[in-house]
Amino acid sequence: MISLTEENYLKAMFNIADEKGEVSVNDLSKTLNIKMPTVNSMMKKLADKKLVHYESYKPLRLTEKGKKEAGLIIRKHRLTEMFLVDKMKLGWEDVHDIAEQIEHIQSIVFFEKMDELLDYPKIDPHGSPIPDKHGKIIFKEYKKLSDCQSGDTVKLSAVIHSSSDFLKFLSNRQMHLGIKIKIKSIEPFDKSITISYPKSHTETISNIVAERLLVEKI
Amino acid sequence: MISLTEENYLKAMFNIADEKGEVSVNDLSKTLNIKMPTVNSMMKKLADKKLVHYESYKPLRLTEKGKKEAGLIIRKHRLTEMFLVDKMKLGWEDVHDIAEQIEHIQSIVFFEKMDELLDYPKIDPHGSPIPDKHGKIIFKEYKKLSDCQSGDTVKLSAVIHSSSDFLKFLSNRQMHLGIKIKIKSIEPFDKSITISYPKSHTETISNIVAERLLVEKI
DNA sequence: TTACAAAGTTAGATTGATCTAACAAATATA
DNA sequence: TATATTTGTTAGATCAATCTAACTTTGTAA
Numbered sequence: 001m002i003s004l005t006e007e008n009y010l011k012a013m014f015n016i017a018d019e020k021g022e023v024s025v026n027d028l029s030k031t032l033n034i035k036m037p038t039v040n041s042m043m044k045k046l047a048d049k050k051l052v053h054y055e056s057y058k059p060l061r062l063t064e065k066g067k068k069e070a071g072l073i074i075r076k077h078r079l080t081e082m083f084l085v086d087k088m089k090l091g092w093e094d095v096h097d098i099a100e101q102i103e104h105i106q107s108i109v110f111f112e113k114m115d116e117l118l119d120y121p122k123i124d125p126h127g128s129p130i131p132d133k134h135g136k137i138i139f140k141e142y143k144k145l146s147d148c149q150s151g152d153t154v155k156l157s158a159v160i161h162s163s164s165d166f167l168k169f170l171s172n173r174q175m176h177l178g179i180k181i182k183i184k185s186i187e188p189f190d191k192s193i194t195i196s197y198p199k200s201h202t203e204t205i206s207n208i209v210a211e212r213l214l215v216e217k218i
Numbered sequence: 219m220i221s222l223t224e225e226n227y228l229k230a231m232f233n234i235a236d237e238k239g240e241v242s243v244n245d246l247s248k249t250l251n252i253k254m255p256t257v258n259s260m261m262k263k264l265a266d267k268k269l270v271h272y273e274s275y276k277p278l279r280l281t282e283k284g285k286k287e288a289g290l291i292i293r294k295h296r297l298t299e300m301f302l303v304d305k306m307k308l309g310w311e312d313v314h315d316i317a318e319q320i321e322h323i324q325s326i327v328f329f330e331k332m333d334e335l336l337d338y339p340k341i342d343p344h345g346s347p348i349p350d351k352h353g354k355i356i357f358k359e360y361k362k363l364s365d366c367q368s369g370d371t372v373k374l375s376a377v378i379h380s381s382s383d384f385l386k387f388l389s390n391r392q393m394h395l396g397i398k399i400k401i402k403s404i405e406p407f408d409k410s411i412t413i414s415y416p417k418s419h420t421e422t423i424s425n426i427v428a429e430r431l432l433v434e435k436i
Numbered sequence: 437t438t439a440c441a442a443a444g445t446t447a448g449a450t451t452g453a454t455c456t457a458a459c460a461a462a463t464a465t466a
Numbered sequence: 467t468a469t470a471t472t473t474g475t476t477a478g479a480t481c482a483a484t485c486t487a488a489c490t491t492t493g494t495a496a
Contacts, residue, residue: 259476
């Protein structure tokens with residue numbers, strides 16, 4: 001049995017590995033707001049449970065079992081976010097905190113029903129892929145808007161580091177997933193980008209924002 | 219702040235008080251499957267938090283604050299059950315265990331949205347009243363089917379002690395809330411009752427079952 | 437290449453929720 | 467009423483998850 005606390009460590013490891021490739025005790029300590037010695041002893045416990053490969057002073061790695069379990073928790077999280085937005089009409093900036101709690105619900109039927117009602121969605125409201133029933137995730141090959149060139153036309157496909165404030169910022173400017181964005185110009189000094197998108201919006205967005213917007217060429 | 223564990227004690231106290239009038243350490247110990255000394259020390263803790271009136275060797279009582287908190291948890295539980303049955307199409311025998319977990323979710327919008335989508339329901343799928351936003355509950359004046367007379371015609375309004383097995387038993391016999399039941403005869407020996415109800419069902423049910431069916435005169 | 441800073445580890449304390457063992461009070465029964 | 471049973475309480479142990487303080491290893495910069 002995996003406790004709620006252990007689930008949170010697994011999920012954090014999965015997300016950090018996804019983002020930075022490697023996971024350290026320090027990363028976990030920062031993302032979970034838990035002191036390093038606590039993280040350290042939890043890693044040993046998860047190693048006993050065959051969820052983590054642990055060797056002193058080496059980077060942490062999830063085992064296959066650990067990856068699967070983490071994937072299943074992320075599946076529940078993202079399915080829930082989709083359900084909250086699509087079926088319960090909550091704003092995409094409100095759903096993360098609720099999903100963070102619902103992801104720990106122990107009930108197979110509950111999440112299967114969600115999946116069915118949503119017609120087996122592949123992505124969540126922020127464009128992140130939803131792992132399958134075996135915890136397997138297909139990583140999408142998106143590009144950051146900040147890495148595009150002047151003149152490019154792209155589709156907004158996902159957002160990352162999506163805090164509630166950031167999502168509200170986007171909503172306020174009618175920026176949502178799926179819109180077609182044309183890059184008018186890039187300011188060399190601070191890398192801010194002037195874009196146009198439906199319906200006849202023109203905005204200049206900072207590099208900080210552009211780094212959080214994932215796009216596809218069209 | 220009230221912990222998940224404390225919430226479970228408050229809810230149990232509310233339910234026991236509703237059913238038997240008084241609450242004892244022993245009752246709580248049995249319903250929560252927690253040993254008496256643990257219950258005893260939790261009662262002292264809840265007394266410190268002004269949620270329970272505690273005096274050695276006296277029956278336990280919730281304070282007004284305790285009643286309100288318990289009522290709000292039960293509200294979340296029952297709203298959730300209604301949501302799971304009505305909006306997510308789960309069977310009434312499956313929803314209790316899930317609601318038991320979702321009732322601890324901390325999010326005002328989540329439950330307000332549920333309430334709105336359900337169009338402000340007054341009862342849950344088992345006929346139990348849903349407390350209002352202040353935790354206030356209106357107790358219904360139902361009668362047990364086992365207390366009715368031969369010849370009575372009544373409406374099935376609620377079920378109590380509704381275990382999953384009991385609810386499946388009822389579903390299998392097309393017995394659901396709202397049906398009109400006519401009492402054909404009562405066996406004096408064991409108090410089993412022969413009833414008829416739509417559509418042209420006749421069943422003989424034991425006293426144990428009849429004690430769990432709450433009805434209204436019509 | 438030595439010294440300092442950052443990251444990781446060990447040891448031991450704390451807190452919340454649980455337990456068992458032993459004792460005390462209240463209640464039921466002979 | 468005396469005794470036995472049930473219920474309630476106290477004391478102290480355990481376990482999971484956290485912490486702080488002190489120490490070690492690794493990596494970096496002078």
